[in-house]
Amino acid sequence: MDPAEVRNEEIPQASHLALDIGGSLIKLVYFSRNDNSHTDDKEQRTLNEGLGVSSDGSCPILKGRLHFAKFETSKINDCLEFIRCYRLHLGGFQHHETPSNKIIIKATGGGAYKFANLFEEELGISLDKEDEMDCLVTGANFLLKEVQQEAFTYLDGHKEFVQIDHNDLYPYLLVKIGSGVSMIKVDGDGKFERVSGTNLGGGTFWGLGRLLTKCKSFDELLELSHQGNNRVVDMLVGDIYGGMDYSKIGLSATTIASSFGKAISDNKELEDYRSEDISRSLLRMISNNIGQVAYLNALRFGLKRIFFGGFFIRGHAYTMDTIAVAVHFWSKGEAKAMFLRHEGFLGALGTFMSYGKQSYEGLSVDQATQQFPMSLSHAGDKIYCPLSQDLNDSIECSVYATQHHS
Numbered sequence: 196m197d198p199a200e201v202r203n204e205e206i207p208q209a210s211h212l213a214l215d216i217g218g219s220l221i222k223l224v225y226f227s228r229n230d231n232s233h234t235d236d237k238e239q240r241t242l243n244e245g246l247g248v249s250s251d252g253s254c255p256i257l258k259g260r261l262h263f264a265k266f267e268t269s270k271i272n273d274c275l276e277f278i279r280c281y282r283l284h285l286g287g288f289q290h291h292e293t294p295s296n297k298i299i300i301k302a303t304g305g306g307a308y309k310f311a312n313l314f315e316e317e318l319g320i321s322l323d324k325e326d327e328m329d330c331l332v333t334g335a336n337f338l339l340k341e342v343q344q345e346a347f348t349y350l351d352g353h354k355e356f357v358q359i360d361h362n363d364l365y366p367y368l369l370v371k372i373g374s375g376v377s378m379i380k381v382d383g384d385g386k387f388e389r390v391s392g393t394n395l396g397g398g399t400f401w402g403l404g405r406l407l408t409k410c411k412s413f414d415e416l417l418e419l420s421h422q423g424n425n426r427v428v429d430m431l432v433g434d435i436y437g438g439m440d441y442s443k444i445g446l447s448a449t450t451i452a453s454s455f456g457k458a459i460s461d462n463k464e465l466e467d468y469r470s471e472d473i474s475r476s477l478l479r480m481i482s483n484n485i486g487q488v489a490y491l492n493a494l495r496f497g498l499k500r501i502f503f504g505g506f507f508i509r510g511h512a513y514t515m516d517t518i519a520v521a522v523h524f525w526s527k528g529e530a531k532a533m534f535l536r537h538e539g540f541l542g543a544l545g546t547f548m549s550y551g552k553q554s555y556e557g558l559s560v561d562q563a564t565q566q567f568p569m570s571l572s573h574a575g576d577k578i579y580c581p582l583s584q585d586l587n588d589s590i591e592c593s594v595y596a597t598q599h600h601s
């Protein structure tokens with residue numbers, strides 16, 4: 196929605212804005228209270244029991260919705276306008292030690308540093324910086340432990356949700372495919388190590404794709420790949436071996452021997468290739484490489500489960516299939532690639548949850564839980580998301596908030 200179109204009466208009472216400002220995209224998570232947000236006594240008691248908190252009335256549970264939004268980092272002014280328009284910047288917290296009682300908003304990602312002054316100048320707010328890897332892991336652990344049907348496998352066009360056993364979650368490898376790629380070995384809550392990364396990531400796909408195809412948007416480039424045939428551009432084992440498999444080393448004739456390799460011998464110019472084929476080849480090259488590097492890192496540490504997140508994936512079938520096939524192929528079926536429904540918002544969710552650590556004056560989230568229609572689900576962590584919600588929509592949840600006094 197164009198922020199200019201937002202009318203006053205449509206503006207929700209929003210709070211707890213959390214920002215993840217990455218190299219390509221800015222992700223926002225914020226909470227808005229329902230009009231009649233406070234629970235009645237009976238409901239409050241039930242919620243408190245579910246959350247395992249005391250029911251002395253000092254910790255009101257606010258009902259409302261979690262909202263998700265994203266903007267291209269290069270269009271940060273649109274993001275600032277959106278925040279201003281929805282008055283999201285007013286819903287942070289105040290640190291009584293901060294001169295002039297500036298409102299503080301939680302933020303992560305490189306942009307929390309790069310754009311700190313811009314946020315201060317444009318919105319008059321300070322960004323309280325949370326570590327990016329910390330937030331990614333917090334967001335991933337929360338989703339894997341608390342959200343049913345969050346993780347799924349994808350192979351040969353078949354999507355299957357994975358039942359996560361809370362007692363058997365760790366260790367796992369988290370692969371965040373953003374502009375670049377971070378690979379994090381996760382051993383528990385707050386226990387992790389970034390073990391590797393690669394600069395061939397989502398930014399590489401989009402950047403090279405834009406140059407090679409003249410596509411105007413990431414989605415257009417992704418869409419093109421649907422109709423493409425990578426074999427027009429890629430050099431296959433069969434191209435080298437006269438149509439035959441190289442079975443002695445386990446390579447079939449259709450295996451890609453060299454991504455974009457055909458372009459060296461075709462005597463063609465860029466214009467002679469279809470954008471669809473280039474997009475498909477590029478997508479396959481990047482996805483395959485990430486799958487392979489991820490597998491090698493899983494092998495280093497004996498990890499069997501690899502969760503892939505980040506907005507590069509975009510729930511895109513061909514991307515997930517390529518990554519899953521790479522992991523399956525290289526691990527000979529030993530390791531499993533899994534994907535996350537809330538793939539792009541791990542960092543922003545982790546940042547949102549970091550409000551719970553605050554003990555400053557003002558409203559702070561200590562716990563939040565999604566309320567299922569029939570009964571309260573267990574809320575071992577801070578928020579609980581529903582299963583079938585489109586991420587572009589808001590999701591219903593409750594926030595357990597304490598009022599801190601100076």
Ligand SMILES: Nc1ncnc2c1ncn2[C@@H]1O[C@H](COP(=O)(O)OP(=O)(O)O)[C@@H](O)[C@H]1O
Nearest residue numbers: 217218219220373374397398401413505506507
């Ligand atoms: N609308 C979009 N605009 C730009 N990139 C997009 C878009 N949707 C998905 N992407 C892909 O997602 C990547 C960014 O993923 P993200 O997890 O947000 O990382 P970052 O934190 O680096 O911004 C981009 O490099 C691109 O490959």
Ligand SMILES: CC(C)(COP(=O)(O)O)[C@@H](O)C(=O)NCCC(=O)O
Nearest residue numbers: 217218373374375376377392393394
């Ligand atoms: C520097 C980053 C952590 C920034 O995160 P991003 O904005 O890409 O999500 C990431 O781009 C990265 O891990 N790059 C790979 C660097 C490397 O290990 O080679």
